[in-house]
Amino acid sequence: SQQGEEDPQALSIQEGENATMNCSYKTSINNLQWYRQNSGRGLVHLILIRSNEREKHSGRLRVTLDTSKKSSSLLITASRAADTASYFCACTFSGGYNKLIFGAGTRLAVHP
Amino acid sequence: DGGITQSPKYLFRKEGQNVTLSCEQNLNHDAMYWYRQDPGQGLRLIYYSQIVNDFQKGDIAEGYSVSREKKESFPLTVTSAQKNPTAFYLCASSITADYEQYFGPGTRLTVT
Numbered sequence: 565s566q567q568g569e570e571d572p573q574a575l576s577i578q579e580g581e582n583a584t585m586n587c588s589y590k591t592s593i594n595n596l597q598w599y600r601q602n603s604g605r606g607l608v609h610l611i612l613i614r615s616n617e618r619e620k621h622s623g624r625l626r627v628t629l630d631t632s633k634k635s636s637s638l639l640i641t642a643s644r645a646a647d648t649a650s651y652f653c654a655c656t657f658s659g660g661y662n663k664l665i666f667g668a669g670t671r672l673a674v675h676p
Numbered sequence: 677d678g679g680i681t682q683s684p685k686y687l688f689r690k691e692g693q694n695v696t697l698s699c700e701q702n703l704n705h706d707a708m709y710w711y712r713q714d715p716g717q718g719l720r721l722i723y724y725s726q727i728v729n730d731f732q733k734g735d736i737a738e739g740y741s742v743s744r745e746k747k748e749s750f751p752l753t754v755t756s757a758q759k760n761p762t763a764f765y766l767c768a769s770s771i772t773a774d775y776e777q778y779f780g781p782g783t784r785l786t787v788t
Contacts, residue, residue, distance in 0.1 A: 597777075606780050656773075656774060663721055664777065
């Protein structure tokens with residue numbers, strides 16, 4: 565399977581701590597995207613990082629991409645209870661027709 | 677107020693009936709997508725459309741059909757041929773295929 569696979573499957577932390585989620589994939593990508601989903605809701609786009617980029621920031625979010633290791637990480641700093649959600653990575657792959665392939669997600673619980 | 681809407685939020689049908697899920701966007705996006713999400717899983721692509729009057733099968737198209745007669749609309753029909761239709765269905769759109777996707781709130785379909 566080409567899909568991105570997140571690690572860990574579940575993460576439980578206290579408010580104020582940092583949360584790191586990882587994503588691995590198997591073949592060359594065009595871009596990698598991170599999305600957030602609150603329970604029973606639609607997905608919200610967080611960050612898109614292209615294959616020629618190594619790091620991107622957005623507020624308390626930091627995404628890195630290591631194409632040599634075929635992996636990406638999402639760091640949420642100073643987490644809040646409102647960050648509790650599932651986080652998905654999704655990739656578009658080189659040579660494909662630009663469809664997004666989603667992983668199964670990391671369920672993050674931030675406790676007050 | 678721009679966005680992507682799906683209706684209804686909850687849908688109940690008897691086995692053997694076809695059902696059509698609505699997806700409308702006013703973001704002027706060319707590309708639109710339908711995904712299926714099962715409990716605790718990531719998203720799987722059912723169909724996508726990169727332009728009006730054109731669409732392609734995704735990974736799990738069997739038992740589903742779509743149309744793209746207008747740029748704003750991309751309805752999904754779940755036919756009686758779909759063996760396990762109970763799921764959460766998400767519609768999304770993007771400027772073009774290689775950009776971030778914007779998701780609707782989803783329709784939860786239950787077939788009994």
